Amino acid sequence: MAKRVLLIEDEPNIIEAISFILTRDGWTVHTHSDGETAADRVRQLPPDMIILDVMLPGRSGFDILRDLRADPQTETIPVMMLTARGQTKDRDMAMRLGASHFMTKPFSNAEVLEHVRSLVEG
Amino acid sequence: MPQRQLTGARIRSRRLDRQISQSDLAARVGISASYLNLIEHNRRRIGGKILNDIARELELEVAVLADGAERGLVEALRAAAASQAQAGAETDQSEDFAARFPGWSGLVVGQARRLAALEERVAAMSDRLTHDPHLDTALHEVLSVVTAIRSTASILVGSDGLDPDWQGRFHRNIHGDSRRLADASQALAAYLDAPKDEGGAAFSPVEELERFLDLNGYHVASLEGPEPMLTPRAIVDGAGGLSDGGRDRALAWLGQYRADALAVPLDLLAQAALDFDHDPAAIAEALEVPLVTVLRRLAALPVGGAHPEMGLAVCDGAGALLHLKPIEGFALPRTGPGCPLWPLYQALSRPGQPMRAVVTMPGASLPRLTCYAIAEAQGPVSFDTPPVYAATMLVVADAPVIPARPVGRTCRICPQPACTARREPSILPEPSPAPVSGP
Numbered sequence: 356m357a358k359r360v361l362l363i364e365d366e367p368n369i370i371e372a373i374s375f376i377l378t379r380d381g382w383t384v385h386t387h388s389d390g391e392t393a394a395d396r397v398r399q400l401p402p403d404m405i406i407l408d409v410m411l412p413g414r415s416g417f418d419i420l421r422d423l424r425a426d427p428q429t430e431t432i433p434v435m436m437l438t439a440r441g442q443t444k445d446r447d448m449a450m451r452l453g454a455s456h457f458m459t460k461p462f463s464n465a466e467v468l469e470h471v472r473s474l475v476e477g
Numbered sequence: 478m479p480q481r482q483l484t485g486a487r488i489r490s491r492r493l494d495r496q497i498s499q500s501d502l503a504a505r506v507g508i509s510a511s512y513l514n515l516i517e518h519n520r521r522r523i524g525g526k527i528l529n530d531i532a533r534e535l536e537l538e539v540a541v542l543a544d545g546a547e548r549g550l551v552e553a554l555r556a557a558a559a560s561q562a563q564a565g566a567e568t569d570q571s572e573d574f575a576a577r578f579p580g581w582s583g584l585v586v587g588q589a590r591r592l593a594a595l596e597e598r599v600a601a602m603s604d605r606l607t608h609d610p611h612l613d614t615a616l617h618e619v620l621s622v623v624t625a626i627r628s629t630a631s632i633l634v635g636s637d638g639l640d641p642d643w644q645g646r647f648h649r650n651i652h653g654d655s656r657r658l659a660d661a662s663q664a665l666a667a668y669l670d671a672p673k674d675e676g677g678a679a680f681s682p683v684e685e686l687e688r689f690l691d692l693n694g695y696h697v698a699s700l701e702g703p704e705p706m707l708t709p710r711a712i713v714d715g716a717g718g719l720s721d722g723g724r725d726r727a728l729a730w731l732g733q734y735r736a737d738a739l740a741v742p743l744d745l746l747a748q749a750a751l752d753f754d755h756d757p758a759a760i761a762e763a764l765e766v767p768l769v770t771v772l773r774r775l776a777a778l779p780v781g782g783a784h785p786e787m788g789l790a791v792c793d794g795a796g797a798l799l800h801l802k803p804i805e806g807f808a809l810p811r812t813g814p815g816c817p818l819w820p821l822y823q824a825l826s827r828p829g830q831p832m833r834a835v836v837t838m839p840g841a842s843l844p845r846l847t848c849y850a851i852a853e854a855q856g857p858v859s860f861d862t863p864p865v866y867a868a869t870m871l872v873v874a875d876a877p878v879i880p881a882r883p884v885g886r887t888c889r890i891c892p893q894p895a896c897t898a899r900r901e902p903s904i905l906p907e908p909s910p911a912p913v914s915g916p
Contacts, residue, residue, distance in 0.1 A: 366621045366622075366624070366625055368625035368629060368650045368653070368654055369621065369624055369625045369628060371629075371646070371647075371650060372625060372628035372629045372631075372632060372647075372650075373628065375632055375643070376628075376632060379636075410617055439616065439617045439620035439621055439624075440613075440617070460620045460621060460623070460624040461620060461623045461624040461627045461628075462624065462627075462628075463627065463628075463631065464628055464631045464632065464635075467628075
């Protein structure tokens with residue numbers, strides 16, 4: 356059975372491109388664009404890993420990550436954070452909250468694939 | 478070479494310019510020609526009555542003779558040294574340097590000022606990059622679109638035999654994203670393109686307002702009277718070169734000016750200022766207007782006439798300058814912390830309580846200043862939100878002869894010894910003792 360990735364991102368063309376490359380690589384990709392309801396969507400699925408954008412409408416990726424790490428049902432799911440802000444303090448914040456990896460936009464498709472595989476398959 | 482030695486050289490130079498013999502000048506001031514010779518060759522200290530008498534005979538202000546025309550240059554050299562303390566400039570020889578090499582001194586001062594201006598620009602740009610939400614959003618938009626384009630283009634290039642439907646879809650996405658990127662880049666470039674003039678770019682709206690007032694003057698005749706010739710908006714529209722933030726600040730300042738002009742008409746103010754010897758409290762009571770209105774109006778009186786020169790400073794509750802009208806002997810740092818001994822900052826600790834003090838900044842030839850300050854809550858007061866305070870200080874270049882409070886601009890270039898308000902050491906030497914009179 357294909358592993359499930361939940362992509363939480365609000366930029367439609369990034370969603371389409373990442374979904375395409377992951378699907379082609381054999382992953383089942385679910386997408387979600389609203390920060391407010393993202394944590395509920397995670398609990399509903401739950402996915403094998405999450406790609407989470409920091410700047411989302413409704414709620415920031417940092418807040419969502421904090422919720423996920425505080426919930427026993429979701430605390431161990433690998434989370435790769437995406438952000439356009441590559442500042443050290445954002446990276447530190449992500450890692451302190453329990454992110455599994457932090458990736459700065461613009462990234463390459465190869466990087467995304469490599470880290471998704473690494474986080475789920477070890 | 479210490480200050481006292483330069484005084485003698487100035488006396489000699491002035492005497493020769495006026496073609497007065499040494500013996501003649503000595504006779505006029507009641508000393509021997511040989512003693513005057515020692516003074517002129519900087520081998521005797523001079524001060525008190527003899528200095529006053531010589532200044533009178535040479536038709537010069539005592540301060541000019543004692544401090545020299547290069548006093549401002551010396552102060553500027555010391556400020557330049559303070560900004561580069563690690564260079565180890567011999568600040569105790571600033572006067573000698575200024576006297577012997579005025580051209581080089583001017584160059585040093587000019588370059589230090591240029592450097593300070595550039596540092597201010599860098600600090601403003603850094604602050605803008607870090608904290609400006611508009612810029613943050615704009616950069617996020619650009620980077621998001623670039624990410625989408627890069628990822629999509631990579632799929633198109635690296636996927637042989639891509640389904641035509643997907644291919645068309647990705648082409649359309651790239652086309653749409655490229656247009657978005659063009660718009661976002663243009664908006665970003667326009668936002669970063671700060672207004673410029675010969676003095677360099679002004680980055681904060683407060684700086685823009687200051688520059689606007691420097692160019693247009695602090696007295697706005699076209700806003701005076703019951704039927705003003707112009708509106709604040711017309712003045713700002715005619716000024717040009719202002720960013721949106723700068724326009725807002727200028728409009729707010731001119732709007733306040735117009736409201737103050739209505740509350741205190743110019744002719745009444747000018748007369749009351751003379752009647753009450755420019756005492757703001759007495760003027761406010763006589764005209765039945767708030768004290769802070771009088772402080773602003775006095776600072777906006779036309780230059781010249783029977784009124785002394787008056788400066789103004791307004792700061793917020795954190796001490797950040799919102800407005801500054803400098804005058805000789807009165808300067809506060811536009812950015813960074815100023816000297817907390819100024820009544821402007823002390824008023825913030827006692828809102829509503831008027832404060833008055835006679836102050837003087839370091840430098841023998843700088844004028845003594847009378848400061849009037851008050852801090853007041855801004856905007857409507859509510860039970861649910863804390864009040865926001867701002868302090869306003871009028872600075873009058875005309876002070877009574879009473880002990881003056883020494884104040885500085887900022888600690889690094891303030892030589893006052895044993896100051897309880899000192900935050901960091903000064904690199905300047907302590908003030909030299911008063912010159913001793915000759916026999």
